[in-house]
Every structure is written in structure tokens, then in C-alpha cells.
Amino acid sequence: MIGVDLVYIPRVKEIMNRRGEDFLERVFSPEERANLNLRPETVAGRFAAKEAMAKALGVGLFKAGFKNLIVTQDARGALCGRYKNDTFDLSLSHERDYAVAVARLRESSVLSVSNEAANLLPLVDEKDHKGARGKAAIVGGSAGMFGSVDLSSSAALRAGCGLSYAYVPDAVFNDFSLRMREVIVKKQSALDDLRGVDALGIGPGMGRDRRARDVFLKVYALDLPMVVDADGLYHLAEAKAESAGPKIYTPHAGEMARLIGRDADWVNAHRDDAVDECLALYGGVVVLKGHGTIVASKDDRVVNETGNAGMATAGSGDVLTGIITAFLAQGLDCFQAARLGVYMHGLAGDFAALHKSKWGLIASDLIEYLPEAFLRLEAAREICQK
Numbered sequence: 001m002i003g004v005d006l007v008y009i010p011r012v013k014e015i016m017n018r019r020g021e022d023f024l025e026r027v028f029s030p031e032e033r034a035n036l037n038l039r040p041e042t043v044a045g046r047f048a049a050k051e052a053m054a055k056a057l058g059v060g061l062f063k064a065g066f067k068n069l070i071v072t073q074d075a076r077g078a079l080c081g082r083y084k085n086d087t088f089d090l091s092l093s094h095e096r097d098y099a100v101a102v103a104r105l106r107e108s109s110v111l112s113v114s115n116e117a118a119n120l121l122p123l124v125d126e127k128d129h130k131g132a133r134g135k136a137a138i139v140g141g142s143a144g145m146f147g148s149v150d151l152s153s154s155a156a157l158r159a160g161c162g163l164s165y166a167y168v169p170d171a172v173f174n175d176f177s178l179r180m181r182e183v184i185v186k187k188q189s190a191l192d193d194l195r196g197v198d199a200l201g202i203g204p205g206m207g208r209d210r211r212a213r214d215v216f217l218k219v220y221a222l223d224l225p226m227v228v229d230a231d232g233l234y235h236l237a238e239a240k241a242e243s244a245g246p247k248i249y250t251p252h253a254g255e256m257a258r259l260i261g262r263d264a265d266w267v268n269a270h271r272d273d274a275v276d277e278c279l280a281l282y283g284g285v286v287v288l289k290g291h292g293t294i295v296a297s298k299d300d301r302v303v304n305e306t307g308n309a310g311m312a313t314a315g316s317g318d319v320l321t322g323i324i325t326a327f328l329a330q331g332l333d334c335f336q337a338a339r340l341g342v343y344m345h346g347l348a349g350d351f352a353a354l355h356k357s358k359w360g361l362i363a364s365d366l367i368e369y370l371p372e373a374f375l376r377l378e379a380a381r382e383i384c385q386k
């Protein structure tokens with residue numbers, strides 16, 4: 001959360017001479033230009049401060065935009081920085097040909113992530129081994145739908161599990177095994193092994209034929225914490241199977257409509273009522289996805305505050321299944337795992353959109369930016385606990 005930058009003053013002087021006002025307009029906001037001292041060492045120091053703020057945020061300077069990284073003064077007259085809702089302490093200096101700036105993201109900015117979510121983070125014991133950090137299994141995949149189970153099982157590892165297994169149909173086992181590295185691939189004919197895992201996710205890309213339905217019914221009857229998504233929700237709606245262990249259901253509006261016998265337009269217009277109907281029919285914890293995802297049990301309900309429309313892209317729900325399964329496997333209860341999972345998935349999506357835009361974001365980016373979301377939440381928790 002600290003950034004530093006060094007700028008060669010003669011270079012800034014040369015650009016100022018060559019490009020004049022045009023350069024200042026491109027780099028400084030109107031607020032900054034109003035008070036700007038045009039000595040090259042001052043301009044170079046301000047420029048370095050912007051780069052240092054971008055580094056403290058972990059965002060490229062061009063992506064953040066020069067003019068969005070604002071060097072200003074606080075109420076006491078001390079130099080500080082601002083980027084959207086984040087603020088920075090700044091320290092600037094220059095000597096001969098060089099100007100230097102150090103930026104530190106203020107704690108208040110770090111705390112703008114949810115303290116409640118930060119306090120749910122599973123603890124990591126320094127003596128942990130992979131078997132002690134949660135074993136997650138994802139049951140799904142079928143020809144043409146490898147991607148979904150890859151995304152789910154990979155996301156489970158990135159969300160902190162020590163071991164992640166993908167249970168795929170025997171017919172695609174060889175192909176799928178070649179594709180995966182950290183994830184361990186198993187055949188769905190070995191479902192008895194599932195008793196050794198801590199939590200399960202079922203449904204991504206699993207298909208809707210009879211074979212898939214039979215696998216679903218066997219797995220759904222296991223007394224293990226379980227996330228039910230995608231084609232798992234299809235089989236559940238069709239079979240109205242009895243649940244044994246703790247369950248989290250993660251429908252989008254279309255899947256919710258099927259679960260409660262409504263249409264998707266009705267669900268979109270009555271999201272809270274749809275969740276109530278789903279809870280009454282299936283119990284457990286319900287996650288109704290989409291803008292303002294609802295996480296609800298019969299006793300608790302929250303509307304999630306992270307995430308963005310760039311996440312409306314194929315496979316992003318599969319990533320969510322893996323993240324929630326991982327938190328279940330690390331010992332959180334169903335409501336906590338769903339709450340933290342949805343929050344982290346959205347926060348990773350917000351980081352991904354910052355780096356790659358809402359247009360360029362794809363589901364695997366959510367896995368890539370999950371570590372950044374963890375770092376942010378871990379920093380918030382450390383500050384809360386001080």
C-alpha cells in the first residue's frame with residue numbers, strides 16, 4: 001500500500017518547453033493547475049506523486065488516468081493525494097536533477113472495504129499443511145463444458161483451499177486431466193471418495209441428461225456442506241430431491257424462475273419475494289445473483305455491495321461457485337461462506353474492471369484478481385484488530 005517514484009527533472013523541463021500548456025492540461029486536473037507552481041522541480045515532484053499513488057493502488061498510471069490522481073492539500077495544509085474515494089499521505093523531495101515522491105494509501109481508504117467481510121476471512125495457521133486448509137470438490141463438466149468446472153475448481157484453490165478436486169464424467173476424464181495443473185481430476189464413477197472432502201460444489205457445466213441427473217441425485221443426498229449451481233439447480237427443480245447436509249443455492253434470475261415455478265421477468269421485478277419463496281421450498285442459504293446479489297437464510301439477509309456489470313460474462317457464476325465452496329471447506333458456515341464468497345467475487349471483479357475495463361473483463365480475470373481482493377481485505381482486518 002506504499003508507492004515510490006523518481007523523476008528526472010531535465011526531462012520534465014524539456015517536455016514543458018516543447019509542449020507547454022498542452023502537457024500541463026494532459027497531466028493535471030483543473031483544480032491542480034489553478035495552484036500549480038511552474039518550476040520544473042515542482043512539476044516533476046507532482047508527476048512523481050501521481051506515479052507513486054498509482055503504484056500504491058496497484059493500478060497502472062495510464063489506466064488510473066493522470067488527472068484522476070490528484071495532488072492536493074488537507075485541512076492542515078499538508079500535501080496529500082486523492083483518487084476517487086481513496087486518499088494518500090504524500091512526501092515529496094528534490095535534489096539536483098531528481099524529484100522523488102512516496103505515497104501511502106491511508107487506512108481510512110483501506111477500511112472502506114467491509115469490516116464485516118474482513119472479519120469473516122478464514123484464519124491461516126503458520127503450521128498448516130495442504131490437507132488442513134480445506135479440501136473442496138467440484139462435480140460437473142461435460143463435453144463442450146470443460147471451462148465451467150475448470151473455472152470453479154481453480155477458483156476454489158485461489159480462494160484458499162489446500163486441495164481442489166474436479167469430478168468429471170468418466171468419458172472426459174483423460175482430456176480434462178491434461179488440461180489441469182494444480183487441480184486434481186477424478187472420475188465421477190469414484191463418487192464414494194467424496195466422503196473425504198470438506199465441501200462440495202455441484203452443477204457447473206454438468207449437463208442435463210439422465211447420467212448427469214443420476215450423479216446429481218447421489219451427490220445431493222450426501223451429508224456434506226454443498227453449493228448447488230447451474231445444472232445442479234436444473235436437476236433439483238426437476239427432481240425436487242430431499243436435502244441431507246447444509247446447502248447454498250446460487251441461482252441467477254432464470255434459474256430462480258425454474259426453481260420456484262415463476263418466470264424470469266417476475267423474479268427480476270420481485271427479487272426479495274423470489275428469495276422468500278425459494279427459502280420456503282428448499283431451505284438453506286439462497287444467493288440470488290445479479291446486480292445487488294441477495295444472500296439470505298431464514299434469519300439473515302444482505303444485499304451485496306461489490307461487483308459490476310463487467311461480470312455479466314460467461315463463466316463468472318462458475319467462479320463464484322468455486323469461491324463459496326472453498327470458504328465452506330475452510331470451515332465457514334453456509335451464510336458466512338456465501339456472504340464472504342459473494343463479497344470477494346465482487347471485489348475481485350471491481351479490481352479486474354479497474355485493470356481491464358468492464359468490456360475487457362472475462363471470468364478467468366476474477367480468479368486472477370482474487371489475490372488482490374484478499375490483500376485488501378487482510379489489510380483492513382489487521383487495521384480493525386489494532
Ligand SMILES: NC(=O)C1=CN([C@@H]2O[C@H](COP(=O)(O)OP(=O)(O)OC[C@H]3O[C@@H](n4cnc5c(N)ncnc54)[C@H](OP(=O)(O)O)[C@@H]3O)[C@@H](O)[C@H]2O)[C@@H](O)CC1
Nearest residue numbers: 145146147148204205206230231252253254264314315318
Ligand atoms: N465455459 C463454460 O463451460 C461455461 C459453461 N456454462 C454452463 O452452461 C450451462 C448453462 O448455464 P446457463 O446459465 O446458460 O443456463 P440456463 O439455466 O439455461 O439459464 C439461461 C436461461 O435463463 C435465462 N435468464 C434469465 N435471467 C437470467 C440472468 N440474470 N442470467 C442468466 N440467464 C438468465 C436466459 O434468458 P435469455 O438469455 O435467453 O434472456 C436463458 O433462457 C451450465 O451448466 C453452466 O455452468 C456457463 O456457466 C457459461 C460458461
Ligand SMILES: Nc1ncnc2c1ncn2[C@@H]1O[C@H](COP(=O)(O)OP(=O)(O)O)[C@@H](O)[C@H]1O
Nearest residue numbers: 252289290291308309311312314315316317318
Ligand atoms: N450487472 C451485474 N452487476 C454485478 N454482477 C453481475 C451482473 N451481472 C452478472 N453479475 C454476476 O456475474 C455472475 C453471473 O453468474 P451466472 O449467470 O451463473 O454466469 P455463468 O453461468 O455464465 O457462470 C453472478 O455472480 C452475478 O451476480
Ligand SMILES: [Mg+2]
Nearest residue numbers: 229230317318
Ligand atoms: Mg451459472
